[in-house]
Amino acid sequence: MRQRARWLGLALASLVAAVLAYAVLVHTRPGQLLDAEVWSAILDSTPTPIAEALAALARPLIFYVLVPLVATLVLLALARGRWAAAMAATLVAATPTPAALYLRENVLTRPDLGVRGYDHNTFPSTHAAAAFGLLVALILVWPGPVDRRDAGRVAFVAALVLLGNVTSYAHRPADVLGSLLLVGAVAFLAVAALGFRPATPRRPRVRQRSVPT
Secondary structure (H helix, E strand, O other): OHHHHHHHHHHHHHHHHHHHHHHHHOOOHHHHHHHHHHHHHHHHHOOHHHHHHHHHHHHHHHHHHHHHHHHHHHHHHHHOOOHHHHHHHHHHHHOHHHHHHHHHHHHOOOOOOOOOOOOOOOOOOHHHHHHHHHHHHHHHOOOOOOOHHHHHHHHHHHHHHHHHHHHOOOOOHHHHHHHHHHHHHHHHHHHHHHOOOOOOOOOOOOOOOOOOO
């Protein structure tokens, strides 16, 4: 119960953070200016060859790497009886993208406050939501325990996705942040609802040595 309450609290915190990010970074002039400054700083500090490479690899990474990998691991989890992990991973992989698209196209708006950039709402990013959702699903459905190195690798790929979206002028930093928080809310809620428990490392067997008499 305590663990489930903790996941629900984190889901609520992620949702509140997403609402605040939208309210401040999209609906206030200081927030739009801050978003534009961060965007400009990222563009200025990223070499052109790297930006072009990230833009070219971003979408193939999702469709040709992450989707088949997550789908394979979900099937493997089902075969091993890890129903909660498989269902949580499926929800996190499949839900954020249509949710982000619906919110962006039908609910959220972007006021014109005199800040240069797109004149229409791009918050949150559907591409970033898809990538972040698949990366989190990968962690949830991974066959064994996930250590800090594994989490670091996933965070590194997530950072590349962020850069790819921003440096290709597809989205503002605020849009990617909104997607990350949306995925976090969905992930924590799914984990809490399904009672998911991460895999734990197995203790190595200790062989007893015979003592000479």
